[in-house]
Amino acid sequence: MDSGSCGDQELEDKQRTGQPLRVNGPIIVGAGPSGLAVSACLSELGVPSLVLERSHCIASLWQDKAYDRLKLHLPKQFCELPLLPFPQHFPKYPTKDQFISYLESYASHFDIKPFFHQTVQRAEFDESCGLWRVRTREGLECLSRWLVVATGENAEPATPDVAGLERFQGRRLHTSGYKSASEFRGQRVLVVGCGNSGMEVSLDLCRHNATPHMVVRNTVHVLPREMLGFSTFGVAMVLLKWLPLRLVDKILLLIANITLGNTDQLGLRRPKTGPLELKTATGKTPVLDVGTLSQIKSGKIKVVAGVKEITKNGAKFLDGQEEEFDSIIFATGYKSNVTSWLKGVDFFTEEGMPKTPFPNGWRGDKGLYTVGFTRRGILGTGCDAIKIARDIADQQPRSSSFSRIELQLCVPNNRFCI
């Protein structure tokens, strides 16, 4: 087996004959940024790995499920994977395509060749042989001392149960199936959800002469993406080095109120808890405004209260209003799928997130690891990946041929990554 991956032929042979494959390194489930980062860090330490991916490509969330206008929400220096920076010519906020091209180069730089079209259906620790037994829907069975869960916080689209949805005669879709507002030109569109995706999709619709109504059911913190020419996220990270979290929250809100005005008046009520404190406690990410607020102010995007029920041609809202719509877009986020395939472990909550909070949720028992479940984006991924690689490399026998290169990695203070 290569340092980065197994030979395809060997895998295909095992799949065809139904014989289990003993992997000489960890099995990594998922070839998104997290799976790639762990494989790269392991490779740097001379440890081979096998990456199993259900899709046809790496980073399928970005390649197949992201809308065209998506850019990284955070400046590039906070979204790099370990060991390989973004190309210098990339802009401050790389586009989706630039991010994908970075990930493609990352995979080829570390010679990571995931085995595609392999949906892990079941993984469990087999006490009889002391190994993780991983089975895919396509008939592959693998065994390893280590299992790295890298299927992400966003494995499956989450759509709420809304009364009457089945009656709706227009088009309905989740943002994972949304590419561009050009398909909705001239339409009246209900956007359910007001996180970063809901806000950006509403803005996109607005710019394509559609009429978006954005449902805002809960409180939300909207912050400017930049403050005085610096990224809000960067400012927060610097301030957190010197000041307590609550004081930083106060400063961020003061600047947000000066630059954006009182968002409560626009129907975007702020939570009582500050943005960073809320993020730390619940994982709820503040929205970084990229122009949506000014469209709300101008009335081009209408903010509506929670949906009471969907009708044949539109929706009734909690405040008694009723509107007609051509399409409904659910910007209601994603959920983890770990509990559907990982069996016999008490490590994850029902929602498929590690029970132990960050920064200690990366390692379970018996060689189980998780990467990318920190609610801290790519920064959290980098942090996990380095720890996992070091931990696994340290378990290699002294006589092994694995090299002992020290990972020279600078992990930024990411306690409060957005």
Ligand SMILES: Cc1cc2nc3c(=O)[nH]c(=O)nc-3n(C[C@H](O)[C@H](O)[C@H](O)COP(=O)(O)OP(=O)(O)OC[C@H]3O[C@@H](n4cnc5c(N)ncnc54)[C@H](O)[C@@H]3O)c2cc1C
């Ligand atoms: C719209 C959007 C924008 C974001 N922007 C940023 C940003 O600017 N900065 C930032 O730091 N973070 C951002 N994030 C958060 C996070 O960094 C990304 O979601 C990132 O892609 C997470 O990487 P991951 O590898 O953990 O998960 P994913 O990218 O979801 O990758 C998981 C992989 O596992 C595969 N998989 C799932 N189940 C199975 C299975 N059973 N068997 C085999 N394979 C499986 C999937 O197909 C997928 O390829 C954003 C998230 C979203 C949704």
